Amino acid sequence: MNINIKEFIKSLNLIFYEFDSKENSLIKDVDYSNKHTKLEFFKITYYLSKERIPFNVVKDKTITFKETSFNIKEKFSIFIENFKNNSKNIFLLNDKKVQWAKNIPLFKITFINKEIDFTKYDAIVFTSKNAIKAINSINKNWKKIPSYVISEQTAKLVKDLDGKLEYISKTKHGNEFAYEILNLLKGKKVLYLRGEEIVSDFLEIMKDNSIDCKDEIIYKNSFNEKVKKVKIPKNSKIIFTSPSTVKYFFKIFSWDKSYKAISIGKTTAQYIPKDINTVIADNTSFKSCVNKALETN
Structure with a gap:
């Protein structure tokens, strides 16, 4: 077969x-x-x-799905590849540790305490893992309400915290996600838990399509004033994981034409200057971004 x-x-x-x-x-x-x-x-x-x-x-x-027995030649090949990967300059603009990447933590996340009565809602929408972390530190009753999430990465955290995962986006991008779940949310009272700044038209799309959707800002993303400015060598790969990382990067660094830009998704890519050639990762995980950086010449 x-x-x-x-x-x-x-x-x-x-x-x-x-x-x-x-x-x-x-x-x-x-x-x-x-x-x-x-x-x-x-x-x-x-x-x-x-x-x-x-x-x-x-x-x-x-x-x-491949043979697991290695000969000396294969082991040596893996050793050489790992050595090359370790010598590459790949920069992830947050504090998340991913193999082969160096970190420049450009931002910090601050949770905003809110009084939320979850008995009023039939559905929660998450477009960020930070929103899940924030609400879980504020009020664990969110776990009783079905969650509609933008990506597998967000879904993992919902499941890990024993939340009620209802739907994972197939498109993984803000506006497309909004249109994708319109029919699923009709007739429901929806709560969108989000950060201080959003880059999609999610709320407008909900309103224009008569979805009863309220939003609550439960965290904010701000520039990390304590970040140390490091020297970024030529031919480095810079990974942008959100529009804010684009803004903060250019606040303290200048772009060298030898650099390569890797974006976590289409939305973030739109915020990278148009004259910079940007490669988009295969999916919205940091590991996928690093893998794409390793593949990019």
Whole structure:
């Protein structure tokens, strides 16, 4: 039986495992290790076994579809590739640790305490992990309300905190996400939990389509005044993960034409100066951004 592995994996609707086509493997997000990751692991192995698709489980519960025995030549090749990756100058403009990337923490997040009565709402919309972290520190009753989220990265946190995950966007971008969930939200009282600044027209789209949607600002993103200005070598890859990272980067750094810009998504890419050639990551994870930086010449 000929099965397209990539399409088969897509049909499983995974959250914590991501298919790496280069490695021909399903890689678990190491930032999460909970009952949900275990259930997803069992789900994957069950369906692979059911379809008689050969696989191996290796380090960190990675599921690989390639032979796991390595000869000396292959091991040496991996060593050389890792050495090259380690020598590359890839800069992630936050404090999130991702292999092969160096950090420049340009911003800080401050939570804003709010009194929210969740019994008034039938649905919560999240377009940011920071909103989830903020509301979880303020009022844990959000977990009782179905959550509609913009990406798998946001969904992971909802699940990890035992929230009620209802829907994950297929488009992963602000305006498209809004149109995507219009029919799902009709007749519901919706709460959009967000940051002080938003770059999409989400609220306007809700209003124009007669969706009963209220928003609450529960965190703010501000420039990190304590950030140390580092020397960014020529030919570096700069990863922009939000419009604010674009703004803060150009507040203290000048762009060298040898640099390469990597954007986490289409919305952020729109805020990068038009004369800078920008490559967009395959999905909205920091790891995907770093992988794209490694691939980009």
